[in-house]
Amino acid sequence: GAVVSQHPSRVICKSGTSVKIECRSLDFQATTMFWYRQFPKQSLMLMATSNEGSKATYEQGVEKDKFLINHASLTLSTLTVTSAHPEDSSFYICSARDTIGFTGELFFGEGSRLTVL
Amino acid sequence: QQQVKQSPQSLIVQKGGISIINCAYENTAFDYFPWYQQFPGKGPALLIAIRPDVSEKKEGRFTISFNKSAKQFSLHIMDSQPGDSATYFCAATQLQGAQKLVFGQGTRLTINP
Numbered sequence: 001g002a003v004v005s006q007h008p009s010r011v012i013c014k015s016g017t018s019v020k021i022e023c024r025s026l027d028f029q030a031t032t033m034f035w036y037r038q039f040p041k042q043s044l045m046l047m048a049t050s051n052e053g054s055k056a057t058y059e060q061g062v063e064k065d066k067f068l069i070n071h072a073s074l075t076l077s078t079l080t081v082t083s084a085h086p087e088d089s090s091f092y093i094c095s096a097r098d099t100i101g102f103t104g105e106l107f108f109g110e111g112s113r114l115t116v117l
Numbered sequence: 118q119q120q121v122k123q124s125p126q127s128l129i130v131q132k133g134g135i136s137i138i139n140c141a142y143e144n145t146a147f148d149y150f151p152w153y154q155q156f157p158g159k160g161p162a163l164l165i166a167i168r169p170d171v172s173e174k175k176e177g178r179f180t181i182s183f184n185k186s187a188k189q190f191s192l193h194i195m196d197s198q199p200g201d202s203a204t205y206f207c208a209a210t211q212l213q214g215a216q217k218l219v220f221g222q223g224t225r226l227t228i229n230p
Binding site: 004006032034041042043044045046049093095097105106107108109110111113 | 151153158159160161162163166206216217218220221222223225
């Protein structure tokens with residue numbers, strides 16, 4: 001099946017620094033990617049929809065200036081957590097849908113665990 | 118709000134038994150209902166999905182039952198194995214438009230050997 005790769009899988013940073021997480025679709029093109037956040041033992045919460053070549057659409061309550069999303073190509077979306085604080089520590093997961101061979105299936109990355117000290 | 122309610126929160130089943138997880142949705146515009154399996158520290162992986170034009174879909178040991186009038190769907194895992202121990206999420210979306218997935222709260226399944 002299609003593969004979505006996330007990098008890094010784990011990152012630890014100091015409070016106040018910025019962290020960038022990459023999401024790549026390895027064998028398909030994705031005009032739309034989704035970014036989720038998951039706290040321990042909780043469900044996935046959609047943060048934003050990333051659209052290639054245009055601004056991301058953020059869910060209610062998600063600060064767009066804090067969580068910067070860039071979708072510069074059909075295979076890459078990035079999430080930058082700016083001025084990270086301990087409460088931003090979470091598991092961030094991206095997903096993508098095959099633009100051409102659309103069947104409804106969303107392919108998920110392996111997730112990136114962010115720990116802010 | 119577009120919600121998907123999932124139960125139970127946790128489930129323990131003996132090896133070889135049937136695991137059943139239930140979900141209910143509110144938005145009648147939803148037309149795609151996937152189930153995801155997630156192991157600790159990993160992203161969710163699609164297990165099986167159903168469209169509302171059928172009442173049941175089976176893939177190996179996994180079956181989705183769908184009741185459109187009741188707005189409910191369930192996952193049945195037959196002959197449950199210890200390797201099935203994971204967290205399962207149901208979800209729903211509209212295939213037209215934004216296509217955003219709405220997830221249930223998750224069920225932590227433990228299969229005892």
